[in-house]
Amino acid sequence: MNMSVSxxxxxxxxxxxxxxxxxxxNEATVITRSGKNVAVVISYNDYERFCQLEDQLDGELAMARLAEGNKRKSWKDVKADNGLE
Known part of the structure; x- marks a missing residue:
């Protein structure tokens, strides 16, 4: 895929x-503001492909979690693991 910057x-x-x-x-364009990348314009087909890959990855992560077994965590541990305490 070709890419340009604007x-x-x-x-x-x-x-x-x-x-x-x-x-x-099939050329993506990175949009910048104040020298920082803020958005990308891509084709709808590329967007659909990205969504499919994201769904596939979510499924693989879910299967990996299921394979870990039925490990339960307390609410206190969940908050601590996610920096909520």
């Missing part, structure tokens, strides 16, 4: 071109 200001001016590149040339 400032938010330039992206506003060239939005139609950026969308066309994503949709028809």
């Amino acid at each position: 400032t938010a200001q330039d992206a506003r001016k060239n939005l139609s071109e950026i969308i066309s590149k994503a949709a028809f040339a």
Whole structure:
């Protein structure tokens, strides 16, 4: 996949071109603001693929948790593990 970079200001001016590149040339565009990456414009097909990969990873993580067995934790331990205390 090709990738280009555009400032938010330039992206506003060239939005139609950026969308066309994503949709028809499979080119992602990173949008920056104040020199920091803030967004990416990608094709809808790439977005769907990303969602499928995310679902697959979630499923694999769930299966790994089930394989660990029925380990239960107290509410106190859950809060401590997640920095909530």
